[in-house]
Amino acid sequence: MIEALEIPTAAGTFDALACGSSGGREVMLLHGFPESAIQWEFQLGALGNGGCRVVAPDQRGYSPGVRPERVEAYRLEEFVGDVAAIADELGWQCFDLVGHDLGGYVAWAAAAAFPARVRTLTAISTPHPAAFLRAITEDEDQAQRSQYFEMLRRPRVAERILLADNAAALRKIFDWKIPEERVEDYVHRFTQPAALTAALNWYRAMHLAGPTPPVDVATLYVWSTEDTAFGSTAALATADHVTGPYRFEMLEDISHWIPEQAPEALTMLLMEHLLAHRG
Template sequence: MIEHIGISTDQGRFDGLAAGPDDGRGVLLLHGFPQASTEWEHQLATLSAAGYRAVAPDQRGYSPDVRPERPEDYSIEDLAADVIRMADELGWAKFDLVGHDWGGNVAWHTAAEHPDRVRTLAVVSIPHPGAYAHALKTDEDQQQRSSYIPTLQNVRGAEKQLLANDAAALKQLYEGVVPRDHVREYVERLSEPGALVAALNWYRGIKYSGRTDKVKVPTLYVWGTEDVAFGSTAALATEDWVEGPYRFEMFQDIGHWLPEQADEGLSRLLLEHLSQHG
């Protein structure tokens, strides 16, 4: 049974989904852009069936009560601090952390900064920020894959363009790879006043963010070979940024939306990872 919950912090109330026994080992799952906690439905069900307490929050900007307007309020430090705030509210002195896309970026930073709190880390799609930054400087393929970012950061009214014509441009991002019921929910959420501006502020907050150090906790990194945003150079170099036990898994012929495209395979890997590093 997946339930809707609220996590109250000094920044406001984060909405989210949760499943599993209240006394189960805590697993926090962070969604990407432009999605929400719904992307983790399969993993929530799988983890709860195995006895874990799995929680997937709608992060800063996606939860209506935590939606600051300034881009500078979306630095990686702010986003990682939200993770610790939520873990504190959930009563988790230590927890397992999972992230996809932007949520993975937050997860990398949180694990690097708080190895005393994060028991294990699992990141989907997005490589370690250090590996990504180097690839962005040196690899033409990654430069091409990332060419959309300045548009999201700098184009005035980018959110209006994405929502124009019944959100045609936004829907195109998910076309053919994300379940239709999820697409409807994402579009409905991001069509709320200020919601898509807040989601884009994650990109605009990059210039207010610091670097992410190496990770020392046991780490699983999962990447799809057809990912349009992240190429093999950064994916393969991510191991250089993990000093703890490390496992790298590739899904052949799968793209960026792994939690939904390869839901069963990813859930299996998560269970193996958590069991191995209990």
């Protein structure tokens, strides 16, 4: 059964969803944009009922209790610190880390920063940041795919565009690949005061991030062929930035929204990865 949690930290109180009994294998799930912890509903239930203790927080800016106003408060190092603080509050010394989209961006950096604590990494959709930065600079296809970043970084303009006409542009981001009721949930969250600005501040603070080192922990990277945000150049180059055991899986005919569009396939891969690396 999925339960709601509140996780107090020095930065504020994070809302979270959890499943599984205490004492189970600890797994943290990090959502992306423009979503929330509920994107992991299927994985929470499957892993929680399979012997894991799974926690999916609403990340910084998405949890009302951790919604600072300054753009600088959305630097990558702050998100990485949040992962450690949440794990500390949960009493987790070692845990498996899973991230999708911007949650994957955080997960790569956290795995690089805390190799002694992150047992395994599963990155979904998002390539290693160094592979992505090189692709966006050298690969015309990736540069075209990433043009939306500039719009999202425009203060007030992005909010106005995304929420106009009953949030038509925000809804269009999902490309009708996930259930309509889930989209309605996300849209409702972003119509709350300051919620969308906080989520967009992730993009507005990206220039403040330093380089992400190679990752030494056992890593599963899942990419899908119909992903409009991340092309094959960065996906295939990600192997060059993992020095530990590495597995790359490609899902055919699936969009960017893997956890919700292909929940069974993703969860099977995730379970195989966890079972292969018990240490």
